Amino acid sequence: MGQTLKAVETPEPPAQLQALQARLRARFPEVMAEVADELAVLWPACLAFVAARGTSLEEAADQVVPRLMAGLSGDPLEHAVVSPDLDPLLVEMFDQLGRAQFQQGRDLNGILTAYQAGARIAWAHISREAMEVGLDAYRLSRLAETLFTLTHDISARTTEGYVREQSERGLVSHRARGELSGLLMSTVPDSNAILLAADQAGWAVPDQLAFVLLRDQDEPPLTYRPRLDPEWLVVHVGDVVGWLVPWVAGIEPRLQRALGRIPAVVGAPVPVTEARRSMRAARGARRLQDAGVLPARLIFVPEHIDTVLVHRNPELLVALRSRVLEPLTQLPAGTRERLTETLTSWLRHFGSRSAVAAELHIHPQTVRYRLDQLRGLFGDALDDPEQRAQLFLALVWGAPPE
16 A cells, blocks of 8 residues: 555656647647547537637647646645636637527537547547656546546536527517517507517518417416417517417417417407407407307307407397397297297208207207297298398397307
């Protein structure tokens, strides 16, 4: 044990370290050229980035070699490897490399893998030079640790640049998208301002968009968080919460998957400067949902435009129903309900008695009997196209489902 300790304590002659440093300086351009060849395959963007800044990997000897040699200085019994500080210019370069990686839409795996590959190639050359000058195994291991610590620091700087760019872009994008939503939902949208804001937000301006109503005024908060697509904009107008969604092919199934069980209302698609019109249509349909006129599930306003139009003026609808359904008002409640149901089905199925019987699950003879009663109440109105149209509005479109 004492002999081993004595051997380790013997300091390395400075001449060996000086020789190693000189050999590394002389060899490093060749080493970096080989690293560059590897990077050209694994991550060519790195070389282009470095070249754009007027430098090359072959010029790294003045930066790297002193930091490698720093790990060999001091007492051989000192186990802590000196972590070579990166030059501020290198710190900035690797930070910018990380930022560029995010800006180009790439992940970190490629660049970090390239760093590791470059370190392995460099170590093959460095270790050969170290052994040729007679460097002992302990200092050789410290040299390896120093190289890979340096590689780790470079990777960390690149990762920090990537994450900072991601965070900054996220904040800027979030702010820009909020401003864009405000412009789109303004009472007098300016198309030029929308185009500028969309460019800043990285949002492709569509030909048409639709307002998706998630929560209307005075409604409770959502109990389920829907999945927001990156192409969709979040909107807050007072207490109204929704999305602005570009209206493109295949958007309906995407919305259905994103909204799940939320009974959202998708307004009619409109030009981008008329987003408030789509919101008004969605809110109008929501009121019909609350009244039971429209189903309490995800609905698309264009599929229910007839019902929305009929209910646009509730007072007029009440007046219409009161007038055209007056013959039923004097009947007992049970009879009135059965005849109203039969008349609604008969209008919906264009007078087909078999379709009425199938829908109401009654015998065709029962349908005939009820229609005879209705003809006794309404007379020729059932054969008049205009009066039938008014009955259709009042019953098929105008009445909440039972």
